Amino acid sequence: MGRTVVIFAAGSRGDVQPCLALGRALTGQGDTVRVLASVRYQHLIAEAGLDFHPLPADPAEIIESAEGQELLASRSNPVAFVRSFSRVLRPHITLILAQTQSGAKGADLVLAPTFSFLGVHLSQYLNVPHAIIHFQPSQPTGTFPHPLAPAARLLGPLGNRLSFDAVDLASWIMCRQFINPWRRENLGLPALSLLAPFRHARRAPVLCAFSPTIVPRPSDWGPNVHVTGYWHHQQPMWEPPRELLAFLADGPPPVYVGFGSMKTSDPEETDNIVRAALRRAGLRGVLAGDPATSEDDILVVGDTSHQWLFPRMAAVVHHGGAGTTASALRAGRPSLVCPFFGDQAYWASRVRKLRAGPEPLPARDLTVIALAQRLRALTRNTVHAEAARQLGGALQAEDGTARACHVLNKCMS
Numbered sequence: 001m002g003r004t005v006v007i008f009a010a011g012s013r014g015d016v017q018p019c020l021a022l023g024r025a026l027t028g029q030g031d032t033v034r035v036l037a038s039v040r041y042q043h044l045i046a047e048a049g050l051d052f053h054p055l056p057a058d059p060a061e062i063i064e065s066a067e068g069q070e071l072l073a074s075r076s077n078p079v080a081f082v083r084s085f086s087r088v089l090r091p092h093i094t095l096i097l098a099q100t101q102s103g104a105k106g107a108d109l110v111l112a113p114t115f116s117f118l119g120v121h122l123s124q125y126l127n128v129p130h131a132i133i134h135f136q137p138s139q140p141t142g143t144f145p146h147p148l149a150p151a152a153r154l155l156g157p158l159g160n161r162l163s164f165d166a167v168d169l170a171s172w173i174m175c176r177q178f179i180n181p182w183r184r185e186n187l188g189l190p191a192l193s194l195l196a197p198f199r200h201a202r203r204a205p206v207l208c209a210f211s212p213t214i215v216p217r218p219s220d221w222g223p224n225v226h227v228t229g230y231w232h233h234q235q236p237m238w239e240p241p242r243e244l245l246a247f248l249a250d251g252p253p254p255v256y257v258g259f260g261s262m263k264t265s266d267p268e269e270t271d272n273i274v275r276a277a278l279r280r281a282g283l284r285g286v287l288a289g290d291p292a293t294s295e296d297d298i299l300v301v302g303d304t305s306h307q308w309l310f311p312r313m314a315a316v317v318h319h320g321g322a323g324t325t326a327s328a329l330r331a332g333r334p335s336l337v338c339p340f341f342g343d344q345a346y347w348a349s350r351v352r353k354l355r356a357g358p359e360p361l362p363a364r365d366l367t368v369i370a371l372a373q374r375l376r377a378l379t380r381n382t383v384h385a386e387a388a389r390q391l392g393g394a395l396q397a398e399d400g401t402a403r404a405c406h407v408l409n410k411c412m413s
Contacts, residue, residue: 002030003108003412007133008100008118009037010055012261014323015135016041018209020048021233022111025401026408036103047237053103057092093178101125101186109412111207114138114168116175117197119204125187129412131205135322136343139206139225140164141218147346165198172197205411207404210322213394214329214350226407229400230326238305243291247299251284253314254299255375258288262319262340264363274317277371283379286313307331315378319363320344320351329356332392334384336374338363355387 005026009019016037023033027049034051045052104110104122110130112119119130136147141164142157152163172194180191208215208227217227247254257274264270271289275298278285285298286309294300301309306324310316310331318324320337325347328335335357337348348360358377361370378384 002032004032004034004106005109005111006034006036006104006107006122008110008112008122009035009041010057010096011113012321012323013041013044014260014321016044017233017323018135018231019111019133020044020050021231022209022401022404023050024048024233025231025405029405029409034103034107036100044235047235048233053099055099055103056095090178094182097178097182097186101182109408114201115171116179117168117172117201120197120200121179121183121187121189123200123204124189129204131207131408131411132201134206134208135210136346137208137210137215138164138167139208139221141220143218143220147343150345168198168201169194205407207407209400209404210326211395211398211400213391213398214326214354224411226403228403228407229398230330230395231400231404232307232326232330234307235305238308240304240308241301243294244286244299244301244304244309247284247286248312253312254284254286255315255317255379256286256288256309256313257317258324259319259338259340259363260288260321260324262321262363264366270363270366273366273368273371276368277375280368280372281375281379283314283375315357315375315384317375317378320347320360322347325351326395329388329391330395332389332396334378334381334388336361336378338366354391355383356391357384357388 007019007023009016019035023035026033032051034053035045036053036055037045038057039054042052042054100118104126107126108128110119110122110126110128111133112122112130113133119132123130137144138146140161142161145152145160146163146167148167149163152159183189184191203224206225208225209231210227211229212227215227255278274287275285278298287298287300289300291300291302306327310328310333313333315334315336316328317336317338318328320339321344325335325337335351337344337351337357337360339345339348339360340363345360351357352359358374358381361374
């Protein structure tokens with residue numbers, strides 16, 4: 001009989017979809033998979049044939065709220081960020097932890113990200129093994145700094161390595177005030193000190209859900225760290241609308257522009273900038289947004305499968321989320337990354353370093369002239385097109401979920 005595997009996927013769609021890909025691979029070998037995620041993604045989980053357990057908070061809604069925007073605005077000030085984080089999270093955390101405990105019951109294996117060391121707590125509570133999921137390189141190394149602490153590279157290899165512990169410690173400090181009472185009062189476990197979770201987490205198997213072609217494996221990562229390749233999820237029931245098919249057939253391949261759940265301070269102005277820049281560069285566009293705002297040379301689409309859409313584009317402009325970056329690279333299309341915050345600047349730098357796109361254009365610097373210049377470089381430079389094509393071929397040849405299943409079977413046997 002197979003295992004019951006619980007995957008904690010409390011993130012954006014870019015975090016959830018790789019978990020669905022892994023879940024489908026695990027069910028294919030006889031395991032039962034339960035995904036803990038926002039209700040927003042229940043239909044995707046059902047389509048993938050996986051069990052669903054709801055979490056009461058939607059990260060996208062939190063980010064889009066006034067409090068969430070305040071949190072993002074404070075990220076350059078560590079003290080203000082911690083205070084904002086606590087204020088924004090406090091109304092949701094008790095319910096999230098209660099549903100996490102309920103959804104994990106009966107698990108034989110727990111898969112969770114490093115943040116707040118949730119896998120450690122559930123592993124101790126259920127007395128079952130756990131593995132860590134990384135969607136960006138978050139394991140200590142001297143080769144490069146943590147994607148959330150790029151300035152640490154100025155201090156050399158030691159600074160790089162310490163940056164990973166600093167990020168994990170900061171997340172634990174922010175969450176410890178909520179987690180330790182939960183451990184004592186609900187899980188029946190003792191509270192953990194500042195450093196205790198690190199001892200458990202650093203020994204656990206780590207699944208890096210990205211490609212060694214995009215992030216070469218550092219030589220100082222231990223044998224418990226596995227760079228599996230991307231976990232590619234194909235939506236089984238998605239069909240393109242007639243309007244999209246007609247638009248694609250009516251002219252040269254357009255450029256896709258979409259920033260996921262990210263929003264600028266003035267979304268209407270950003271939309272105007274994007275449309276004007278596309279026209280200045282002489283390009284047709286497919287934009288993410290309200291379909292009612294479509295024009296002759298610009299089609300606006302709602303929820304659309306990136307796996308279907310991106311290969312049909314001339315290029316992709318996006319925010320640099322790990323999932324969107326992976327989809328664009330796998331499609332073999334050059335990318336312009338407009339990072340907002342977090343690990344997005346890291347993925348933007350990787351795309352540029354691999355020559356699959358021009359110099360990134362941070363979202364805060366979006367203007368018609370700057371975006372039009374980047375769009376010309378993106379679509380007219382054959383170096384970007386060829387580099388993206390070669391990367392796409394390499395990524396399509398990988399089977400990240402099969403590798404992840406192999407690692408889990410070997411580590412948990």
